[in-house]
Structure formats: structure tokens, C-alpha cells
Amino acid sequence: MSDRILVGTRKGTFFVEKLGGRWTVRLAGHLGQGVNFVARDPSTKTLWAALGHGHWGAKLSRSTDDGATWSDATQIKYPEGAKYLAPPDPTEDSVAPGEATLRDATLLKLWCIGFGAPGQVHVGTIPGGLFTSNDGGDSFELNRALWNHESRGGDHFTGIGATKVTHWFGTPAAESEFAPGIHSIVVDPRNPQRILVAISTAGVLETTDGGATWRGRNKGMLNDYLPDPAAEWGHDAHLIAQCPAQPDHFWQQNHSGVFYSADNAATWKRVSKPDQGIHFGFPVCADTRVGTTAWLVPGKADSQRTAIDGALFVARTEDGGETWQQLREGLPQQNAYDVVLRHAFHNSDDALAFGSSTGNLYVSDNRGDSWRSVANNLPPIYSVRFA
Amino acid sequence: MATVELTRHLYQFFPQLEGKELVVEATTIAEVVREMERIAPGFAFYVCDERGRLRRHVNIFVDELSVGDRAKLSDPVQPGSRVFILQALSGG
Numbered sequence: 001m002s003d004r005i006l007v008g009t010r011k012g013t014f015f016v017e018k019l020g021g022r023w024t025v026r027l028a029g030h031l032g033q034g035v036n037f038v039a040r041d042p043s044t045k046t047l048w049a050a051l052g053h054g055h056w057g058a059k060l061s062r063s064t065d066d067g068a069t070w071s072d073a074t075q076i077k078y079p080e081g082a083k084y085l086a087p088p089d090p091t092e093d094s095v096a097p098g099e100a101t102l103r104d105a106t107l108l109k110l111w112c113i114g115f116g117a118p119g120q121v122h123v124g125t126i127p128g129g130l131f132t133s134n135d136g137g138d139s140f141e142l143n144r145a146l147w148n149h150e151s152r153g154g155d156h157f158t159g160i161g162a163t164k165v166t167h168w169f170g171t172p173a174a175e176s177e178f179a180p181g182i183h184s185i186v187v188d189p190r191n192p193q194r195i196l197v198a199i200s201t202a203g204v205l206e207t208t209d210g211g212a213t214w215r216g217r218n219k220g221m222l223n224d225y226l227p228d229p230a231a232e233w234g235h236d237a238h239l240i241a242q243c244p245a246q247p248d249h250f251w252q253q254n255h256s257g258v259f260y261s262a263d264n265a266a267t268w269k270r271v272s273k274p275d276q277g278i279h280f281g282f283p284v285c286a287d288t289r290v291g292t293t294a295w296l297v298p299g300k301a302d303s304q305r306t307a308i309d310g311a312l313f314v315a316r317t318e319d320g321g322e323t324w325q326q327l328r329e330g331l332p333q334q335n336a337y338d339v340v341l342r343h344a345f346h347n348s349d350d351a352l353a354f355g356s357s358t359g360n361l362y363v364s365d366n367r368g369d370s371w372r373s374v375a376n377n378l379p380p381i382y383s384v385r386f387a
Numbered sequence: 388m389a390t391v392e393l394t395r396h397l398y399q400f401f402p403q404l405e406g407k408e409l410v411v412e413a414t415t416i417a418e419v420v421r422e423m424e425r426i427a428p429g430f431a432f433y434v435c436d437e438r439g440r441l442r443r444h445v446n447i448f449v450d451e452l453s454v455g456d457r458a459k460l461s462d463p464v465q466p467g468s469r470v471f472i473l474q475a476l477s478g479g
Contacts, residue, residue: 032399055396055444055474056433072400072429077437106436176443 002351008035008383013049016374023363023374029070036111037343040387043118044136050110058110076123076131076140078105083156084127085166100164102156108174114185116192124182126174130197143211151233167233171200183342184240189247203235220268224256239342241286249291253284260321271321277308278315278324283345292320295368297340297354306337314368330371341382348386355381389413389468396474401427416447417460419470444475
């Protein structure tokens with residue numbers, strides 16, 4: 001559906017609806033509360049919001065009347081015994097250097113929501129747990145195979161065969177302790193048993209058996225911040241997206257550039273063009289129809305997370321990242337220092353929309369050729385979804 | 388019996404508690420939270436994490452004193468105590 005956009009912000013949920021040809025914004029709930037992600041389950045029509053209350057913790061909210069009212073859903077909780085390896089803290093002079101410590105897992109953040117087979121809801125969290133409901137969201141369970149993955153040190157529930165080595169690092173998006181987070185959940189449209197998740201900071205993992213087993217999908221990835229740029233783990237994916245109509249095509253905006261896979265995520269290729277400003281950023285949209293087409297909203301660099309030179313543009317490729325166009329019509333070209341967070345850019349057929357952390361929302365009805373400013377005074381925007 | 392008083396913030400999540408005198412049978416703070424959960428399902432997860440620890444930015448006072456045991460909430464509650472459940476202020 002291209003006529004409504006669900007917007008999650010630092011201070012509430014908003015709907016942006018196309019009424020009489022005009023995009024119109026209205027408050028839709030959670031006023032004053034942090035809303036990390038809002039999405040609509042296409043099978044049950046339930047709306048889901050991932051809230052971050054600050055004082056009162058992360059809470060899952062849902063609406064079964066299309067946003068007229070919201071209520072707390074069954075809350076996601078880490079089960080007793082869930083532990084993860086945390087990197088050592090700096091030590092006092094008189095104390096021996098620390099090693100990774102096992103930390104009890106508690107829910108720090110609900111970060112993203114994905115939908116699979118009818119009635120199946122997936123939620124990505126910090127500190128790195130994937131929770132799945134098979135009953136429309138009435139109950140959720142931690143995916144233990146992913147939680148216990150060898151890349152993370154193995155099974156710390158039982159300790160059997162577990163190591164003290166984790167290749168999962170953290171993300172400042174945790175907002176508290178430095179812990180890893182699942183921000184991307186891609187359910188293959190051909191087979192809901194196949195799910196790819198992306199983790200800051202670890203990389204991409206895939207299951208093809210509904211979550212019973214997982215393997216890394218990071219071949220070809222390069223990073224700029226580890227001794228071995230081609231290490232299997234430690235990649236800072238910012239978002240991954242799959243083309244629904246040509247699902248062998250995947251896109252990844254990563255801390256270390258833009259990556260593309262034309263072989264079903266078996267291998268990735270860096271397609272950045274840093275000299276053209278196509279390298280750093282958070283979101284990526286894969287075209288719904290053509291696998292070689294994607295859009296980005298680039299930022300300057302990790303050391304300067306703003307629009308480039310005070311001018312905002314969307315980058316589009318139609319040839320698998322070989323060439324990129326800078327789409328600027330309708331976007332501010334002076335004194336614009338917006339940054340667009342990873343979930344704040346989305347597309348539906350020919351329509352695209354993105355929101356910035358400075359509360360600006362832009363929409364294109366023509367594949368990004370031109371843009372209209374729809375709102376300029378929203379709270380910092382975390383999430384934008386057509387639904 | 389202890390009397391529980393809440394920060395106004397919590398009424399937005401539990402409007403059914405607004406204007407109610409909350410008197411609970413409890414000898415420890417953990418029991419106070421348990422009773423509040425019984426009165427208002429979901430309450431405990433707002434105040435504590437899933438391990439039962441008081442959330443970092445939440446304070447509980449028994450009369451004038453803030454609780455000492457934030458992990459297990461074993462601080463005693465006397466008959467007639469007033470228990471305040473508040474958001475912690477960290478400046479700003």
C-alpha cells in the first residue's frame with residue numbers, strides 16, 4: 001500500500017496519509033514515548049510498535065484497530081539462563097586485565113520487526129536476540145540456535161562446549177551497555193523458512209530451516225576497522241534488503257560501504273563510489289521489482305554523520321551498483337545536515353519515503369526522480385514504513 | 388500493610404490506578420512489586436527487568452530511604468510504611 005506511511009519517532013507514532021492527493025501527517029499514538037519501529041503485519045493486519053521508554057524499559061505495543069487504540073502486547077523477555085559474552089571493561093591499574101565476561105541478558109531494546117508465514121512475527125533486539133511468535137504475537141520465544149551460535153561463543157545456557165570468544169561486537173544503538181543488536185530481518189518471499197538477519201556488529205546470518213540452524217553469509221564482505229578486512233565476522237551491517245520480485249538480489253549498506261549480492265547472499269561485492277559520495281550511510285531500499293535497482297541516502301562519513309556538504313540527495317543505481325545517480329530535485333541543497341537512520345527509508349512500488357533525525361520527512365512518487373517535503377517539525381525519525 | 392505512591396508517569400501506562408489508594412500486604416519491596424503486579428498486570432516489567440532487578444532509572448523509597456538492594460529488592464517494609472516508586476532523575 002503506497003497511500004500510508006507509518007512513522008516511528010523519538011516522541012511518538014505518526015501516520016502520513018495521502019488524502020486528496022496530499023500527504024497529511026497526524027499523531028497516531030505513543031505521544032512522548034520513543035518508537036523505534038512501527039510496522040503492519042500483512043496477514044493479521046495488526047500494527048506493531050517497538051517502544052523504548054527510557055525509565056521503564058522496552059515494550060511491545062500493538063493495535064488491532066488500525067491505530068485507533070494501542071495497548072501493551074505480550075512483553076518480550078529474555079529467558080532465565082540467557083547469557084552473552086561482553087568485552088572486558090577498562091580495568092583499574094591494580095586489577096589484572098579482564099577477559100570477556102558472561103553477562104545475564106535482559107532486554108535493552110526492541111529494534112526491528114519482520115513478518116513471515118501467516119501469524120509469524122519476528123522481533124530483533126539488543127543484546128542480539130531474535131524473538132519469534134508463531135501465534136500472531138500472543139507469545140514470543142528466543143531463537144536459541146542463533147543466540148548460541150558458535151560465532152558468539154556457543155551455548156552459554158548450558159555451558160557445554162562454550163568458549164570465551166565472541167565475534168559479535170556491540171552497537172551504540174544499545175543506548176546503555178555496549179551490546180550487539182539485530183536490526184534487519186529479511187524473510188525470503190519464496191520460503192518463510194529462509195530468514196536472513198543482520199547484526200551490528202557481527203554480519204549477516206542465514207537460516208533455511210526456520211531458525212533451527214544458522215550460518216554466516218559474509219563472503220566478499222570487507223571492513224575498514226579490523227586487522228583482517230575479509231574476516232568472516234565483525235562486519236558492521238547497517239541494513240540489508242532483498243528484492244521481493246527477484247529475491248536472489250540483496251543490498252547492504254554497511255559501515256564500510258555499499259555491498260550488493262546477485263547470488264542470493266552467497267557472495268557480496270563492494271559497489272561504493274566514495275568519490276561520488278556513495279559509501280557511508282545507514283538505510284538502503286531494494287526495488288520491489290528489479291534486483292539491480294536500489295536507493296541510498298548517503299552520509300558524509302562515519303566521522304561526520306551528516307548529509308554531504310550541507311546538501312541532501314538520494315542515490316539510485318539501476319545496474320547493480322556499477323553507476324549511481326544523485327537525485328536532488330525537491331531536497332534541500334543548502335544548510336541541510338540531516339542524517340537518515342537505518343529504518344527511516346522505505347519504498348512501495350514507485351513510491352519512496354525517508355525521514356531524518358532532524359524531523360524532516362520527504363516523499364517521492366516517481367522512483368526518486370523528485371521529492372516533496374511532507375513534514376519538517378517531527379521529532380527525530382527512527383522508522384518509516386509504507387503500510 | 389504499606390501504602391504505595393507512584394510517579395504520575397506510571398499512570399499513563401496504568402490509568403486504572405489513578406486516584407486509587409494503593410495499600411498492599413508486604414514485608415519486603417519485592418513483595419510490594421509482586422502485589423502491584425497482581426493489581427495491575429504488567430506493572431513489574433515497567434519497574435524491574437526480567438531478572439527482577441530494579442531498572443537503572445527507577446527509584447523506590449521506603450519512607451525517606453531509597454532501597455539498598457536493587458537486585459533482589461529485599462529491603463524490609465514495615466506496617467504503615469509509605470513506598471514511593473519514582474523515576475530516577477539524573478539531571479538534564
